[in-house]
Ligand SMILES: [Zn+2]
């Protein structure tokens with residue numbers, strides 16, 4: 620199994636692609652999130668929507684679902700390609716369609732379509748595990764944006780690779796070490812949302828906060844979803860990450876064998 624980081628940047632990065640990755644196993648590819656630049660990030664590694672059989676969606680910001688229209692149309696009109704599967708929490712499905720995709724996808728020549736015409740949708744409860752290529756995945760609820768009334772639904776992932784590596788992908792998350800403690804402790808590889816700008820959006824974990832985590836956690840932590848200031852001075856930031864005990868920043872196109 621391998622992880623292929625299609626991008627490692629934050630939502631509006633101009634020097635990196637958005638934080639989407641592929642889990643590859645048995646010649647199949649599970650795409651974790653499809654942001655607005657997915658067709659370019661796939662192209663850069665020699666792939667297209669035709670090479671994706673399943674998409675897992677963490678939440679509904681554009682850097683995570685903005686490429687779903689591309690995946691929908693290009694696979695729908697490809698007679699040789701079956702419907703891609705979607706796995707996601709059931710709270711996301713209605714908003715994914717009605718508030719994000721419907722405007723562009725609901726009409727094609729002579730037909731009115733819905734999300735099920737494009738995708739084989741598997742809507743999950745938080746305690747459901749889903750199987751892909753013999754591997755069990757479970758969701759981890761993350762605290763990303765609190766709008767004053769509720770927290771928007773956002774779901775990271777946990778799984779164990781065939782070689783026994785325990786992987787935890789936080790998805791977009793605030794710095795919530797208590798909330799994520801159990802998952803941080805158990806994982807061998809943590810793919811962590813990391814904001815690197817001095818101003819704080821408050822909805823992403825900032826590098827300066829992540830530095831305060833115990834070394835036993837940081838040594839397993841791969842930092843991504845970072846801003847262009849890291850891309851501009853990658854070596855300097857990578858040194859800073861290593862000096863602070865992190866496994867390091869991941870780069871666009873990086874592959875990790877598990
Ligand atoms: Zn994001």
Ligand SMILES: [Zn+2]
Nearest residue numbers: 678680763791
């Ligand atoms: Zn987000």
